[in-house]
Amino acid sequence: MFPDLHLVPDEGRAIAVFGLDSERRGALADALSWRITSRFQADSLEAETVLELREAGALADRLDEHRDVEGMASVRVNADHVRLLIEAVVAYMSERDPESYQPPEHRERLEKLSELVDPLFDLVFELDKADKVLGGQAL
Secondary structure, eight states: OOTTOEEEEETTEEEEEEEEEHHHHHHHHHHHHHHHHHHSOOSSOOHHHHHHHHHHHHHHHHHHTTTTOOSEEEEEEOHHHHHHHHHHHHHHHHHHOOSSOOOHHHHHHHHHHHHHHHHHHHHHHHHHHHHHHHHHSOO
């Protein structure tokens, strides 16, 4: 699912670097942006929540950076980023996928996201294993 996937060390963490097509990048950015809006709407936020919001927003911006550019673009994420993406995709699909009619573009986005769920879980597993290796010794 993730062409040219490479795990690389960066400041003691494993980073996944891979190519992703524009439709999937856009779908992930939309799901993450929607999740940010739905999860972090509050009158006041705790400091830890603000940091999480900033990290999620930065990831959404990076995914959306080349939205109008067709073809593959490089994505660079760590295990925490992938967990954010999983949370966003699952929440988006469960709340935005009713049994009623959906416009074709929304249906396509949901389809792209559903294709990414299992590969994202596999990726976070691989990143967690690599983080354990990096925590014990340098690569």
